[in-house]
Amino acid sequence: MSARSVGSGSRSSSSGSRSASPRKLLSRALILDAAFAIVDADDVNELTMSRLGRGLGADPSAVYRHFRNKDELLLAMADVLMDEVIASFEAVDEPIENLRRTIWAMRTAYLRRPALARAVSARFTGGPSEARNVTIMIESMQRLGYDRDEAIARTRAIAEMSLGHIIMTADVLALTLPQQVFDLDLARHYYAAPIAPTEALTRAELLAAARADSDTVFHTMIETFLRGLATDAPKKRR
Numbered sequence: 001m002s003a004r005s006v007g008s009g010s011r012s013s014s015s016g017s018r019s020a021s022p023r024k025l026l027s028r029a030l031i032l033d034a035a036f037a038i039v040d041a042d043d044v045n046e047l048t049m050s051r052l053g054r055g056l057g058a059d060p061s062a063v064y065r066h067f068r069n070k071d072e073l074l075l076a077m078a079d080v081l082m083d084e085v086i087a088s089f090e091a092v093d094e095p096i097e098n099l100r101r102t103i104w105a106m107r108t109a110y111l112r113r114p115a116l117a118r119a120v121s122a123r124f125t126g127g128p129s130e131a132r133n134v135t136i137m138i139e140s141m142q143r144l145g146y147d148r149d150e151a152i153a154r155t156r157a158i159a160e161m162s163l164g165h166i167i168m169t170a171d172v173l174a175l176t177l178p179q180q181v182f183d184l185d186l187a188r189h190y191y192a193a194p195i196a197p198t199e200a201l202t203r204a205e206l207l208a209a210a211r212a213d214s215d216t217v218f219h220t221m222i223e224t225f226l227r228g229l230a231t232d233a234p235k236k237r238r
Contacts, residue, residue, distance in 0.1 A: 078120035079127025
């Protein structure tokens with residue numbers, strides 16, 4: 001932020017009492033930080049361009065110079081999550097392990113903010129971090145022996161399967177306490193899941209139980225897919 005200093009030789013207003021407030025210079029990064037703060041403190045539904053402007057001490061119209069609307073802002077926030085994915089895992093020489101790490105890092109990044117995940121995880125962000133993540137996954141598929149077209153098809157399959165489950169988990173985490181109790185009780189009844197009696201759980205314990213139950217299902221889903229990739233790939237090399 002920069003402000004114009006006023007020296008002794010500066011012109012004063014005719015009344016001598018009025019002074020102009022310095023205008024805050026906004027950047028995309030500053031706006032995104034403020035947007036994440038609102039989502040983390042309240043909810044994605046509380047995020048508005050006017051609230052962002054007020055919180056940043058700027059005219060709301062200044063926000064529109066960087067983001068045309070809330071939808072564009074949300075997609076930019078989703079690409080920040082994709083950047084967190086890249087930063088949170090260390091690549092190794094084994095392509096199956098790289099795929100596993102990428103998918104779990106994506107799940108962790110999205111579910112750190114379930115409300116935002118519900119709003120954006122079904123969308124393409126169009127940003128550089130998303131593009132980089134897709135490239136990493138396609139390259140891992142190619143290293144398994146798949147040609148580019150096959151690698152693209154399998155990358156899209158595992159990504160959309162994973163994102164679908166992420167949305168489902170985010171939806172569960174957003175349920176009311178009675179709704180979560182109902183869902184977990186039915187999971188225990190239908191699948192004999194090892195869940196403690198839900199009636200005795202606190203809100204925090206219930207959220208942890210719901211997340212653990214979902215993580216178990218996600219693990220089975222992803223490992224089944226990865227085993228299939230590993231089984232098919234050597235046949236293509238031969």
